[in-house]
Amino acid sequence: MQHLDGNALAGALAEFFSFDVTTAIARCNGCGAVDEFARAIVFTSPAGTVVRCNSCDHVLATLVESGDRAWLGFSGVSAIEVRRG
Amino acid sequence: MIGRPSVPRSGWHPATVVANTPETTTAARLELDVDGWPGNAAGQHLDVRLTAPDGYTATRSYSIASAGPATGDTTRVVLAVDRVPDGEVSPFLVDVARAGDRFEVHGPLGAFFVWQPAAAGVAASAGDGEADAAGGPDAAGGPDAAGGPVAAATRPVQLIAGGSGVVPFVAMAQAHADAADATPFRLLYSVRTPADVFFAPEFERLAAASAPFRLDLVYTREAPAGWPTPPARITREALAEAVLPTSDAPLVYVCGSTGFVERVASWLIELGHDARAIRTERFGGT
Amino acid sequence: MSFITRGFGGRSRERDDRLPPGQTLVHDFPVLSAGPTPEVDTAEWELRIVTEGATHRWNWDEFNALPHEDVNTDIHCVTHWSKLGTSWRGVSLDTLFENVESQFDFVMAHSYGGYTTNVPLDELLDGQAWVVTEFDGEPLDPEHGGPARLIVPHLYFWKSAKWVRSLVMMPRDDPGFWEQNGYHIHGDPWQEERYW
Numbered sequence A: 001m002q003h004l005d006g007n008a009l010a011g012a013l014a015e016f017f018s019f020d021v022t023t024a025i026a027r028c029n030g031c032g033a034v035d036e037f038a039r040a041i042v043f044t045s046p047a048g049t050v051v052r053c054n055s056c057d058h059v060l061a062t063l064v065e066s067g068d069r070a071w072l073g074f075s076g077v078s079a080i081e082v083r084r085g
Numbered sequence B: 001m002i003g004r005p006s007v008p009r010s011g012w013h014p015a016t017v018v019a020n021t022p023e024t025t026t027a028a029r030l031e032l033d034v035d036g037w038p039g040n041a042a043g044q045h046l047d048v049r050l051t052a053p054d055g056y057t058a059t060r061s062y063s064i065a066s067a068g069p070a071t072g073d074t075t076r077v078v079l080a081v082d083r084v085p086d087g088e089v090s091p092f093l094v095d096v097a098r099a100g101d102r103f104e105v106h107g108p109l110g111a112f113f114v115w116q117p118a119a120a121g122v123a124a125s126a127g128d129g130e131a132d133a134a135g136g137p138d139a140a141g142g143p144d145a146a147g148g149p150v151a152a153a154t155r156p157v158q159l160i161a162g163g164s165g166v167v168p169f170v171a172m173a174q175a176h177a178d179a180a181d182a183t184p185f186r187l188l189y190s191v192r193t194p195a196d197v198f199f200a201p202e203f204e205r206l207a208a209a210s211a212p213f214r215l216d217l218v219y220t221r222e223a224p225a226g227w228p229t230p231p232a233r234i235t236r237e238a239l240a241e242a243v244l245p246t247s248d249a250p251l252v253y254v255c256g257s258t259g260f261v262e263r264v265a266s267w268l269i270e271l272g273h274d275a276r277a278i279r280t281e282r283f284g285g286t
Numbered sequence C: 001m002s003f004i005t006r007g008f009g010g011r012s013r014e015r016d017d018r019l020p021p022g023q024t025l026v027h028d029f030p031v032l033s034a035g036p037t038p039e040v041d042t043a044e045w046e047l048r049i050v051t052e053g054a055t056h057r058w059n060w061d062e063f064n065a066l067p068h069e070d071v072n073t074d075i076h077c078v079t080h081w082s083k084l085g086t087s088w089r090g091v092s093l094d095t096l097f098e099n100v101e102s103q104f105d106f107v108m109a110h111s112y113g114g115y116t117t118n119v120p121l122d123e124l125l126d127g128q129a130w131v132v133t134e135f136d137g138e139p140l141d142p143e144h145g146g147p148a149r150l151i152v153p154h155l156y157f158w159k160s161a162k163w164v165r166s167l168v169m170m171p172r173d174d175p176g177f178w179e180q181n182g183y184h185i186h187g188d189p190w191q192e193e194r195y196w
């Protein structure tokens, strides 16, 4: 088991979004913490990636990748704040 | 956009190895020519994707050591890769890759673990709630309470690296020197032995440049002859002595293996550094 | 725009006729977990089966007093590796469900650490699933799911919940953690039921 910073997901998330999601601010459904995605804790494994809140460990997001398909879940995020350019 | 370094747009690009040279006893420096590279800010990384003949692919992240102006006028990108024994990708990059080989890179990536000189127009931290930490705690607790830009470019910078974790910092220190930026820069660098120092000649040059930069090395296994302290793993006390004091309210960047980053970051908090002023880049492993 | 990189093969990928489609053989035992390894003290450990009417509980000593079986089986991971002839020791779900009454046909396995996975009850009975506490004659390592994990070898290995804590009966086949996030609701390796 390895864990990284949310920042390390910049590449994987760039496949889904046209902006850098790692600098967006997300609110955790578990504890209400509001923080940059880049500061979340990322657990990587070949089975999938789980992003957890750095305050309460709640699962914020999941990423499953397989060849030409990928699944991105934001089950633990109530909202993200995106800066307009 | 205010508040974040403006970084070039990321994309997939074909990269050709220009040179692969030994960097330390276990690591190599890879100079790449990346077709269509849009430039990068100091501290960004890229993802390397290797494809096997049966279509199998493996993707890994690597920090970018080169900090060419983020204007896309150079296609040269420098990486430094440490060999992880039994690893899938790093032994290939260190031992097998040679001039002329090609693979894909996705980048530049990440606008969080980035430092840019004031001259770049956007301060490293303006508007993200860290700049005001110098003046007092962030009352709202949110990361964005501060609002507009503040003169944060002169906020002192403390870099802390373990092993290959120094790669993004050579880019930051180079950007700092290239801009003749007046921000105080300090790098605390933990290595096993003198032969394990990445970018030794570059750091020597940077220390001699006009931009204020100081390198503090910590040897964990073997120190050079005459070194004042015996080799030892970094401790909380050694850290307290070697990093900029909390009264300077430095921005602190920590990079290296996950275990190293975790130890250092928790000590920094115990020493009273503001959690919001600490940025971490965990490379994995233990 | 993918192109082959000279000299790159990746980790060796060994095929074998006994393997389901798309699987390759491993000899070690890769650890797959997407969170911190929960530390579960056997003094506090408890296994529960929860139905609409009752909760059945076993503490560590009670569980160890149940009849145990040796299980020798192949396991197949959704990430394309299979391991042949693994040996485990534990309690059959037939034993655990002996006195359990429920109208419901589906089970949600819950783990210490918060993960869940769904399995139909009829795929857990008749010698198809066990709660095991030993691997290769040794107590199960925490990183491989110790002190106790579920094994359901005929389904992809993510269904074999590590650190299992309760089996909760449910009226519908609701998706568990990974099943909500891209994985197949059922997970039969011979049908390659990997993802939605």
Ligand SMILES: Cc1cc2nc3c(=O)[nH]c(=O)nc-3n(C[C@H](O)[C@H](O)[C@H](O)COP(=O)(O)OP(=O)(O)OC[C@H]3O[C@@H](n4cnc5c(N)ncnc54)[C@H](O)[C@@H]3O)c2cc1C
Binding pocket: A001, A002, A004, A007, A008, B045, B060, B061, B062, B063, B064, B080, B081, B082, B083, B084, B085, B086, B087, B088, B089, B090, B091, B164, B167, B168, B257, B281, B282, B283, B284, B285, B286
């Ligand atoms: C944002 C980011 C930037 C990075 N930048 C660099 C860089 O500039 N230079 C560099 O050399 N590496 C860097 N890394 C690490 C790199 O991405 C790979 O993890 C590393 O090269 C190992 O890959 P591998 O395929 O050889 O090993 P794998 O096959 O992935 O792993 C083999 C074994 O080694 C362990 N392991 C994985 N990563 C590490 C590690 N970093 N240290 C020790 N053990 C490990 C694994 O747990 C596993 O058991 C960076 C990582 C991130 C997330």
Ligand SMILES: [Zn+2]
Binding pocket: A028, A029, A030, A031, A032, A033, A053, A054, A055, A056, A057, A058
């Ligand atoms: Zn939280």
